[in-house]
Amino acid sequence: MELFHSVNVDWLGKKWFFLGFSLIFSVAGIIAMGLNWSHTGVPVPLGVDFRGGTQVQVQFSQAPDIDQIRRATEAAGIRNASVVTYDVAANHEVLIGLPEQTNESSLDAGREQIEDALRAHYNNPFTVRNVQVVGPTVGRQLEKQAGMATLYSMLGMLIYLWFRFQLIYGVAAVVACFHDTLITVGAFALLGLFGVTGMEISLTVIAAILTLVGYSMNDTIVVFDRIRENLRLSRREALPDVVNRSINQTLSRTVLTSGLTFLTVLSLYIFGGQVLKGFSFALVVGILIGTYSSIAVAAPMLVAWQEWRANRGGGGQGKAAVLPAARRARV
Numbered sequence: 001m002e003l004f005h006s007v008n009v010d011w012l013g014k015k016w017f018f019l020g021f022s023l024i025f026s027v028a029g030i031i032a033m034g035l036n037w038s039h040t041g042v043p044v045p046l047g048v049d050f051r052g053g054t055q056v057q058v059q060f061s062q063a064p065d066i067d068q069i070r071r072a073t074e075a076a077g078i079r080n081a082s083v084v085t086y087d088v089a090a091n092h093e094v095l096i097g098l099p100e101q102t103n104e105s106s107l108d109a110g111r112e113q114i115e116d117a118l119r120a121h122y123n124n125p126f127t128v129r130n131v132q133v134v135g136p137t138v139g140r141q142l143e144k145q146a147g148m149a150t151l152y153s154m155l156g157m158l159i160y161l162w163f164r165f166q167l168i169y170g171v172a173a174v175v176a177c178f179h180d181t182l183i184t185v186g187a188f189a190l191l192g193l194f195g196v197t198g199m200e201i202s203l204t205v206i207a208a209i210l211t212l213v214g215y216s217m218n219d220t221i222v223v224f225d226r227i228r229e230n231l232r233l234s235r236r237e238a239l240p241d242v243v244n245r246s247i248n249q250t251l252s253r254t255v256l257t258s259g260l261t262f263l264t265v266l267s268l269y270i271f272g273g274q275v276l277k278g279f280s281f282a283l284v285v286g287i288l289i290g291t292y293s294s295i296a297v298a299a300p301m302l303v304a305w306q307e308w309r310a311n312r313g314g315g316g317q318g319k320a321a322v323l324p325a326a327r328r329a330r331v
Helices: 012-040 066-075 109-121 136-164 167-193 203-233 239-249 251-271 274-313
Strands: 053-060 082-086 093-097 126-134
Touching (some): 012 167, 012 274, 053 109, 066 093, 066 109, 136 167, 203 274, 239 274
Antiparallel strands (some): 053 093, 053 126
């Protein structure tokens, strides 16, 4: 199935527009992370998985009043507790979280503190549905392991593309993936800066980021493979023309796969409830940015590198254009 026929868009002619778009969102994310760091000591809002602490999922018999629950916890001496609606409003569930605690022996007492506060200061029968307790030591270990998992995944893909294509292809793809990750994490930082609840970096969000890294890489490889094929067929054609034609030829496939996946994760974000909010939001942003970067970041890097190499060596563009795809695929 092909959505577009005879597409002839000059993608590389819009490279400065794409560069400006990427810079705006990347810099905005970095600034947001810096502001979060200055206010809270962390660049992005962290879930209990990483910061440590206690989260108690409570279901009430009647519709809960969030403000009254906050006042009840404060009256019981619990300061800076987070209280947010959990899942759909009809379930009458609330997620109550205690701030980070440095003393791991006091973590188990967090549930008792919350229960005592609700019984003493909030007249609404409740049932504790779930309790999540993570010590600060474990949280720091999970944070380190999550970062290393992301770095190792990018390194592994760089090595694969180095052997499968050439080093510049791997570098361009990894830069595009880093670009996608930066903008996605920056989106969480921006939401945290504006006080949007439920948008925290947790283990499920890290899983979503690793998923979008692989998704973006797969999309980039499809474009790269078509560029290599076209370079073999048109060895005298200028590289920018080959890249534009390759992107246009794979555009239908990109829109179909990315569009259907985007509709799926968008439905998950809208109807999946509070528990999946961060996970689905990361996928929604990541799929949009990942598809964009395959066209607007990775492919132009090949042309920029080739032009720099041609100018450095003083060679003609037609001769130099063959070089990035000279290696044949290994079967």
